[in-house]
Ligand SMILES: [Ca+2]
């Protein structure tokens with residue numbers, strides 16, 4: 001009985017490890033979805049400030065290139081590369 005439980009535990013760990021290895025390309029999207037709290041695909045000032053308290057309305061509007069009041073992924077990446085917004089913390 002103990003061996004069965006041990007085998008099951010090892011299999012679960014192995015699957016978890018495989019899952020982590022299979023998803024490296026999603027790391028960028030995962031960062032964006034952590035900021036996009038309501039999952040509508042864009043990040044509002046409130047959502048950005050919930051993650052980056054230091055972001056001001058001014059820097060947000062500087063990042064919002066099409067002035068629609070929200071940041072899409074491209075605007076977020078461009079703003080982070082330009083140093084307007086802080087980059088997501090690496091794990
Ligand atoms: Ca959102």
Ligand SMILES: [Ca+2]
Nearest residue numbers: 066068070071
């Ligand atoms: Ca925008």
